[in-house]
Amino acid sequence: METGELNPNYYPARRAAAVVQHYLNTRYGSPYRWMFLGNVHNASSEDVTEGRKYQLELTIQEMISNVSGPCSAELLFPGAGTPQVQASCDWLLPNNTRAQEEAFYQQHRDSHNLVSGDRIPDSYGHMEPTMKPFWHLGGVASSFIMLEQSNQSTLYNMAQVANFTQLETEKDQLRFQYHVLLHEMVSQEIIHWKMLITWSPAEGVKVLQTDLQPKCNCEDPPDSIN
Amino acid sequence: MMLCLGSVGLVLLALTVQNGHGAPDSAGWNGKDTTERNYYTRYHNMTEISDWMEKMKRENPDVVSSMVYGQTYEERNITLLKIGLRSTKRKKAIWMDCGIHAREWIAPAFCQYFVKEILQGYKTDTKVKEMMKNLDFYVTPVLNVDGYIYSWLNDSTRLWRKSRSPGPVGCTCYGTDLNRNFYANWGTVGVSTNCCEETYCGTKALSESEARAVTDMLGKMSGDILAFLTIHSYSQLILVPYGHPNISAPNYNELMEVGLGAAKAIKAVHGMDYTVGTSPDIIYPNSGSSCDYARLIGIPLSFTFELRDQGEYGFKLPEDQIQPACEEAYAGVQHIITYAHDKAFYSSAATVTTTLWTTVMTAWVFSATFL
Numbered sequence: 001m002e003t004g005e006l007n008p009n010y011y012p013a014r015r016a017a018a019v020v021q022h023y024l025n026t027r028y029g030s031p032y033r034w035m036f037l038g039n040v041h042n043a044s045s046e047d048v049t050e051g052r053k054y055q056l057e058l059t060i061q062e063m064i065s066n067v068s069g070p071c072s073a074e075l076l077f078p079g080a081g082t083p084q085v086q087a088s089c090d091w092l093l094p095n096n097t098r099a100q101e102e103a104f105y106q107q108h109r110d111s112h113n114l115v116s117g118d119r120i121p122d123s124y125g126h127m128e129p130t131m132k133p134f135w136h137l138g139g140v141a142s143s144f145i146m147l148e149q150s151n152q153s154t155l156y157n158m159a160q161v162a163n164f165t166q167l168e169t170e171k172d173q174l175r176f177q178y179h180v181l182l183h184e185m186v187s188q189e190i191i192h193w194k195m196l197i198t199w200s201p202a203e204g205v206k207v208l209q210t211d212l213q214p215k216c217n218c219e220d221p222p223d224s225i226n
Numbered sequence: 227m228m229l230c231l232g233s234v235g236l237v238l239l240a241l242t243v244q245n246g247h248g249a250p251d252s253a254g255w256n257g258k259d260t261t262e263r264n265y266y267t268r269y270h271n272m273t274e275i276s277d278w279m280e281k282m283k284r285e286n287p288d289v290v291s292s293m294v295y296g297q298t299y300e301e302r303n304i305t306l307l308k309i310g311l312r313s314t315k316r317k318k319a320i321w322m323d324c325g326i327h328a329r330e331w332i333a334p335a336f337c338q339y340f341v342k343e344i345l346q347g348y349k350t351d352t353k354v355k356e357m358m359k360n361l362d363f364y365v366t367p368v369l370n371v372d373g374y375i376y377s378w379l380n381d382s383t384r385l386w387r388k389s390r391s392p393g394p395v396g397c398t399c400y401g402t403d404l405n406r407n408f409y410a411n412w413g414t415v416g417v418s419t420n421c422c423e424e425t426y427c428g429t430k431a432l433s434e435s436e437a438r439a440v441t442d443m444l445g446k447m448s449g450d451i452l453a454f455l456t457i458h459s460y461s462q463l464i465l466v467p468y469g470h471p472n473i474s475a476p477n478y479n480e481l482m483e484v485g486l487g488a489a490k491a492i493k494a495v496h497g498m499d500y501t502v503g504t505s506p507d508i509i510y511p512n513s514g515s516s517c518d519y520a521r522l523i524g525i526p527l528s529f530t531f532e533l534r535d536q537g538e539y540g541f542k543l544p545e546d547q548i549q550p551a552c553e554e555a556y557a558g559v560q561h562i563i564t565y566a567h568d569k570a571f572y573s574s575a576a577t578v579t580t581t582l583w584t585t586v587m588t589a590w591v592f593s594a595t596f597l
Contacts, residue, residue: 121542
C-alpha cells in the first residue's frame with residue numbers, strides 16, 4: 001500500500017473519501033440534506049499502530065440545495081471494525097433546510113396517515129416527488145450501515161429503497177422500517193438490509209436496528225419471454 | 227357490432243397506455259412518444275431495440291446493414307449494425323459495444339444515441355462524412371441480450387449483471403460476468419470463483435457464447451480495427467488497459483493522452499468530471515475483460531467507458547439524464563474516433579514529412595557527390 005502522498009484520483013483516496021461522505025450523512029443528513037463526494041484534492045496515508053490513517057481534502061456536494069464546499073478529514077481504518085472519522089466542513093450549517101424539515105416533520109408526525117412506499121427509484125430512475133424526502137432519508141440512514149461496513153476494499157452506494165413503512169411516532173421521533181439495496185462497487189454485489197430508523201429535526205437520523213438480509217439464490221429459470 | 231368492437235378497442239388502448247414504458251408487449255413505434263427527440267430520451271426493451279435496428283436499416287439502406295455474429299446462451303441473436311458509406315475496398319473499422327452488463331441501461335441507450343448522431347451527422351458534418359467514408363462503425367447496442375431481457379422482467383431482476391447461463395454442476399446460481407470471461411489474463415485478479423457472485427469469471431475463459439461471439443468477430447477483423455470501445459455504467463470513468471496491476475500497455479502514454487482528451491471534451495459539454503486511468507489505479511484490478519482482450523490482440527486504442535452517475539442513482543439513471551449523459555459521452559467517443567481516424571489517414575502527415583526529408587537529403591547527397 002502506498003504511503004505518503006496519494007494520487008487523489010486513484011481508488012485508495014476515493015474509497016477513503018467515500019467513507020467521509022457516509023460519516024457526514026450520519027452526522028448532518030436529513031430528508032432534505034444528503035451529501036455526496038465531489039472531488040478529492042489532496043490525500044495522504046500512513047500505517048499507524050491502530051491501523052491505516054488517511055488525511056483528506058475533498059469537496060462535498062449537498063444534493064438537494066446543490067451547494068458544494070470543502071472539507072478536511074482524518075480517517076482511521078482499524079484492523080477490524082468501524083472506520084473512525086473526524087471531519088470539518090465549516091459550510092455545512094443547518095440553516096437553509098430548517099423550514100423544509102420542520103414542515104415535513106409536522107406533516108408526518110401525526111400518526112393518522114402513516115406513509116409507505118416502494119421501488120424508489122423505479123427501474124427507469126423515476127420516483128414520485130412526494131417520495132423524494134423518503135429516498136433521501138433512506139440514503140442517509142443507509143450511510144450508518146455503509147460507514148460501519150466500509151474498509152479499504154469497499155466502495156458503497158445505496159442502489160434503491162426497496163420499500164419503507166412509517167410506524168407510529170414515538171417520543172417525538174418519526175419512525176420507519178426501511179428495506180434498502182446497497183451496491184458494493186469492488187465486488188459488484190447488491191446487498192439487502194432492513195433497518196429500523198428514527199428522525200426528527202432536533203435529533204437527526206438514528207438507526208435503532210439493522211438486519212442483513214440473506215442473498216437469495218432461489219431462482220427458477222424464467223420462461224422465455226421476447 | 228361496430229360499437230362493441232369500439233369499446234374493446236378502447237379497453238385495449240387503455241391497457242397499452244397503462245403499461246407505459248417498455249412493457250414486453252409494447253410496440254416501440256406505436257406508443258405515444260414517436261417523435262425522435264422523445265425516443266432517444268427513454269429506455270427501451272430488447273424488442274424495441276431490435277425494431278429500432280430494423281428501422282435504421284430501412285431508413286438508411288445505403289449506409290446501414292446488420293450482422294448476426296453469435297448466439298446468447300438462450301439462443302438469441304447477437305446483432306450489430308455496420309454503418310459506413312459503402313466501398314469496394316476493405317475499410318478500417320471502429321468497434322463499439324454496449325450492454326455487456328445487463329443492469330447498465332444507459333449503455334444501450336448511448337449506443338442508440340450514437341447511431342442516430344452519426345446517421346444525422348454524416349449528411350451535414352464534413353468530418354463525420356469523411357469518417358463514414360473511410361471507416362465502418364460496428365455497433366452492438368446490446369451484447370448481453372439474455373441478461374438485458376432478464377433485467378426488464380420486474381423490479382427484483384432489474385439489477386442483474388451477468389449472463390444467463392446456468393452455473394456449473396453443484397451450483398444453483400445463474401450467470402457469468404461476461405467482462406471477466408475473455409481470454410486476457412483470465413481468472414487472475416478481480417474475479418470470483420463463486421458462481422453465485424457478480425464477478426464470477428466462468429468455468430474457463432470463453433465459457434460464454436457471448437464472449438466467444440465478440441472474440442470471433444474481433445479475430446476476423448482485428449487488423450482493421452482502429453479503436454475498440456466498450457460502454458458501461460456507472461462511475462464516470464475512461465479506463466485504459468490493462469486490468470492487471472503488473473502489466474502495462476505498450477502505448478500507455480498514448481492511451482492516457484487520448485483518454486484525457488476525451489475527458490476534456492466530455493467536461494466541456496455539461497461540466498461532468500470523468501477520471502482517466504487503468505482499472506487497477508482508478509477502481510480495482512480485474513482480468514478477462516473485453517477491453518484487455520482487444521488491446522492484447524493488437525487493437526491500439528481500447529477503452530472502457532463508465533457513464534453517469536457517481537452513485538446518486540447508480541444503475542437507475544433517471545430518463546431525464548439520458549440526453550445529457552449521451553451528449554457528453556458522444557463528445558468523448560468522438561474525440562477518440564477522430565484521433566484514431568486521423569492517425570490512420572493523416573499520419574501520412576508524418577509520412578509526408580519523412581518522405582520530404584528523404585528527398586531533400588537524397589538531393590543534397592546527389593548534388594554533393596556531383597559537385
